Amino acid sequence: MQQQTKTLRDSAAMRWTALLLLALAMFCAYIFMDILSPIKDLMESTRGWDSTAFGTMQGSETFLNVFVFFLIFAGIILDKMGVRFTALLSGAVMLVGALIKWYAVDDAFIGSGLETWFTNNLNYIPGFDELGVSPFYAGMPASAKVAAVGFMIFGCGCEMAGITVSRGIVKWFKGRETALAMGSEMALARLGVATCMIFSPFFAKLGGNVSVSRSVAFGVVLLMIALIMLVVYFFMDRKLDAQTGEAEEKDDPFKISDLGQILTSSGFWLVALLCVLYYSAIFPFQKYAVNMLQCNLTFTAPEAGSFWAGTSVTIIQYVIMLVVAAAAFASNFMKKPALKYGLLCLAVVSLVAFCYMGYMRQSAETIFAVFPLLAVGITPILGSYVDHKGKAATMLVLGSLLLIGCHLTFAFVLPAFKGSAVGGVVIAYVTILVLGASFSLVPASLWPSVPKLVDEKIIGSAYALIFWIQNIGLWLFPLLIGKVLDKTNPGVTDATQYDYTWPLVMLASLGVAALLLGLVLKVVDKKKGLGLEEPNIKA
Numbered sequence: 001m002q003q004q005t006k007t008l009r010d011s012a013a014m015r016w017t018a019l020l021l022l023a024l025a026m027f028c029a030y031i032f033m034d035i036l037s038p039i040k041d042l043m044e045s046t047r048g049w050d051s052t053a054f055g056t057m058q059g060s061e062t063f064l065n066v067f068v069f070f071l072i073f074a075g076i077i078l079d080k081m082g083v084r085f086t087a088l089l090s091g092a093v094m095l096v097g098a099l100i101k102w103y104a105v106d107d108a109f110i111g112s113g114l115e116t117w118f119t120n121n122l123n124y125i126p127g128f129d130e131l132g133v134s135p136f137y138a139g140m141p142a143s144a145k146v147a148a149v150g151f152m153i154f155g156c157g158c159e160m161a162g163i164t165v166s167r168g169i170v171k172w173f174k175g176r177e178t179a180l181a182m183g184s185e186m187a188l189a190r191l192g193v194a195t196c197m198i199f200s201p202f203f204a205k206l207g208g209n210v211s212v213s214r215s216v217a218f219g220v221v222l223l224m225i226a227l228i229m230l231v232v233y234f235f236m237d238r239k240l241d242a243q244t245g246e247a248e249e250k251d252d253p254f255k256i257s258d259l260g261q262i263l264t265s266s267g268f269w270l271v272a273l274l275c276v277l278y279y280s281a282i283f284p285f286q287k288y289a290v291n292m293l294q295c296n297l298t299f300t301a302p303e304a305g306s307f308w309a310g311t312s313v314t315i316i317q318y319v320i321m322l323v324v325a326a327a328a329f330a331s332n333f334m335k336k337p338a339l340k341y342g343l344l345c346l347a348v349v350s351l352v353a354f355c356y357m358g359y360m361r362q363s364a365e366t367i368f369a370v371f372p373l374l375a376v377g378i379t380p381i382l383g384s385y386v387d388h389k390g391k392a393a394t395m396l397v398l399g400s401l402l403l404i405g406c407h408l409t410f411a412f413v414l415p416a417f418k419g420s421a422v423g424g425v426v427i428a429y430v431t432i433l434v435l436g437a438s439f440s441l442v443p444a445s446l447w448p449s450v451p452k453l454v455d456e457k458i459i460g461s462a463y464a465l466i467f468w469i470q471n472i473g474l475w476l477f478p479l480l481i482g483k484v485l486d487k488t489n490p491g492v493t494d495a496t497q498y499d500y501t502w503p504l505v506m507l508a509s510l511g512v513a514a515l516l517l518g519l520v521l522k523v524v525d526k527k528k529g530l531g532l533e534e535p536n537i538k539a
Contacts (some may be wrong), residue, residue: 007243008236015172019181021233022165023188025091028226029158030192031199032098032219033061033283036105038200038290038365041495042212047105051498052137053144055482057286060135060148061155062433062471067133074160083168084237090161091227097154102359106213118142155224159471160198163463168237169460170451178449179392183383184329187445190372191325193286195318197369261454262462267530268453270521272466274396275446277514280473281403281437281507281508286371288485288503289432293364294496295472296414297424300362308360317357319368323374324350328377334386348379359425372385374433375440382440383448389533392445393525397518399445402438403511406431411504452531479507 008014036043036058043049049057065071078086109115119142128134135152136145165185173181196219203214262268302308327347334340351373358366388391408429417424454462481503490500525532 002247008432009172009244014236014268014510015176016181016237018233019169019185019360020170020188021183021229021236022087022168023089025226025229025233026161026165026185026189027192027195028219028222028229029094029161030189031196031222032094033152033158034193034281034286035200035215035219036212037287038197039204039212040216040288040291040354041294042201042204042210043105044495046210046212047142048144049144051485053482055287055485056135056137057144057148057151058138058284058482059475060153060480061133062159062475063148064152064156065159065468066475067128069344069468070156071163071464071468072461073158074156075163075461077160078164078167078464079458080465081463083171084234085163086160087230087237088163088227088234089166090157091223091230092165092220093157095157095220095223095227096162097150097152097157097218098223100150100153101147102150102213102216102220104143104150105216107211109143109146113349114146115142118145139337153214155471159467163467166450167459168233174451174510177387178382178451179386179445180380180383182448183379184207185237187329187376187379190375190436191321193372194321194369197290197371198314198318198321201363201365202311206311221274238308262458262465265453266524267521267528267532268450268465270517270524271446271449271453272469273478274514274517274521276473277510277517278403278430278439278446278468279470280477281407281514282435283474283511284477284481285407285507287480288500289368289371290364291495292410292500292504293367293428295430295500296410296418297364297367298418298421299364300421301352302360302362308362313357313361317361317369319356319358320350321369322356323347324373325376328373329380331377332380341502353418355429358429359422367425368432370429371432371436373436375436378437379440382445386445386535388446388535390533392449393518393522393532395441396521397515399438399517400511400515401440402434402441403514404508405506406435406438407508407511411501411508415501449530449532477507 008018036054040049040054043054065074074086074090077089103109122136122145123138123140125134127135129137135148166182169181169185170178199218200215204210204212205219206214305315324347327350328344331340331343331347334343347447351370354373355370358369366434382395386395409427414424414427414431450462450466451459482507483498484503485498488502521532524530
């Protein structure tokens with residue numbers, strides 16, 4: 001009898017396979033999200049994008065989500081149509097936006113009629129210009145405008161995918177290792193950041209001929225793969241529903257009145273505001289991090305024709321990165337101490353080798369590629385701890401402290417070592433690793449807390465509202481960093497000579513605000529019994 005009622009969800013292998021498909025799709029999305037970040041200097045030299053144009057284009061990713069409320073509609077679609085339909089829709093929308101962005105930076109765009117039209121139009125948008133929130137401005141390069149249009153469409157699909165993946169994980173893992181699953185998904189997805197940092201410059205400079213469109217084309221191909229992953233997930237999820245008799249798209253239809261339950265929850269608002277502060281201090285920073293390192297570290301190009309200047313070193317370093325990630329991640333699941341610590345030793349040795357190769361290559365993008373590696377190893381640990389011990393709100397406070405320390409180190413300590421070839425790189429590596437680790441506290445502790453705050457049937461809408469609030473920060477801060485950078489560096493024409501002090505201080509202030517909100521959340525949780533400090537898995 002027990003055998004007859006067993007579903008795919010009851011099989012650890014099947015539910016983790018479902019998670020892997022979702023995580024790989026987000027891995028590809030994360031790569032495209034930052035595909036131009038490590039080549040900001042090349043966008044300036046080959047396409048004439050200054051920091052304001054670059055920041056405006058990067059911030060456009062979330063424009064439609066914020067100002068056209070697309071994310072709210074995405075949440076309604078998710079609640080009414082279910083995980084399967086929304087997953088496929090999000091994958092298709094991401095791909096369409098990516099293709100538009102690729103055309104915008106391709107050589108074929110230069111001199112086209114479309115370039116002329118965009119140069120002469122969209123320089124003033126009534127209402128948006130008066131409010132100071134227009135995604136375009138007079139004098140913005142036409143290629144940046146079209147790239148912004150594509151990035152807006154991609155952003156709609158990407159954020160829709162984000163809430164869909166969160167809902168999918170809740171569906172497959174509720175009552176089981178939810179935090180571990182969410183933490184593991186985000187750890188794998190964030191390897192996309194390292195992949196982007198390593199391969200975007202690689203493709204842009206391949207063969208000694210600089211072409212930024214090759215980097216974007218690489219991201220487009222990966223989004224095609226992501227869509228295939230979501231198609232496979234579609235069939236797995238449909239089979240699960242057939243076994244359980246669930247029908248997400250028909251039961252408990254979404255009502256606007258349901259939003260009242262979400263909006264009247266003080267715990268929800270605190271979690272949402274914490275989310276926007278955390279993500280605004282990290283994602284916009286990623287878009288400028290490589291350029292920040294170029295401005296604060298002293299690099300000497302490897303000798304032409306040497307191993308370190310070749311293309312094979314890129315592949316070798318990436319393979320070593322995968323060894324670090326796989327060994328660190330797998331060590332969390334080993335029962336035998338010898339195997340567990342053996343994998344940890346392999347991960348540490350490989351990490352040192354990875355960092356050494358990044359230093360020898362003398363490039364900022366290969367140094368920042370270390371960003372997600374520590375997080376991959378510790379996120380499952382943190383997720384498992386929250387599942388079994390709780391303390392989610394406490395972890396958010398700890399994450400805020402680390403966030404503040406890292407940004408202040410980048411702002412004041414790193415520039416002091418600009419003349420030191422080794423010292424500056426060591427400080428950069430340590431700070432980047434800690435920043436990545438602090439960010440891993442968010443998926444492990446914050447996202448699994450949402451189901452504790454709202455009813456199951458409106459989880460999709462709750463995630464959508466949080467993502468919408470988060471997107472306000474993701475739209476605003478890339479734009480602000482670009483503007484502050486241009487204002488505080490008047491007359492600077494070399495993209496590797498900017499002073500990043502004030503943009504970094506601004507990001508550190510977000511960490512201070514997150515710290516204060518985290519302390520308030522602990523008080524509210526204790527007073528109202530929200531259960532945020534309690535484990536997800538009940539004994």
